[in-house]
Amino acid sequence: MTSPTETRIRRALTNCSKGEATRMVLPAWVRDLDPDRLDDVRGWRDPKAPDRGVLLVPTDDGPAGVVLRAATGATRAAAMCALCRTTHTVGGVALFAAPRRGAKGRQGDTVGTYICADLACAEHVRVETATAALKPAPGTTVDERRAGLRERAAEFVAAVTAEG
Structure with a gap:
């Protein structure tokens, strides 16, 4: 049984079919979110499809989510996430489309950017001091x-959901 949350x-999830959204595995902590009080960007990778992820963004109209696909292959150098602007060591950032x-979208048009490979930008921006990896x-x-x-x-979600 699914919860209201x-x-x-x-x-x-604005850029996938209802069937895709239904089949996606949500982590347990997502069920504990209050969509009306979402104040941080949240993201996760689908454990049944590791190249697929979700980015959930708070907006004035409630949460907006986009389904992402990670490019194959890891970055070969330190890189910066375009969303949280955290620099990671090798493999810590991935190209997501x-x-x-x-x-x-049905014709194959995508929007891509480099994002933290674990989609944990909200946790990374809370780091007080630099570490060897972050x-x-x-x-x-x-x-x-x-x-x-x-x-x-x-802005990323707006680019994905823009009509015309």
């Missing part, structure tokens, strides 16, 4: 990084 999260919503944007506070992540993720 799980149903809302699946309905928020999201099919556009509607007819364009370096947050220097000279910024956690609140500034969280706000920047929300803004850039919303």
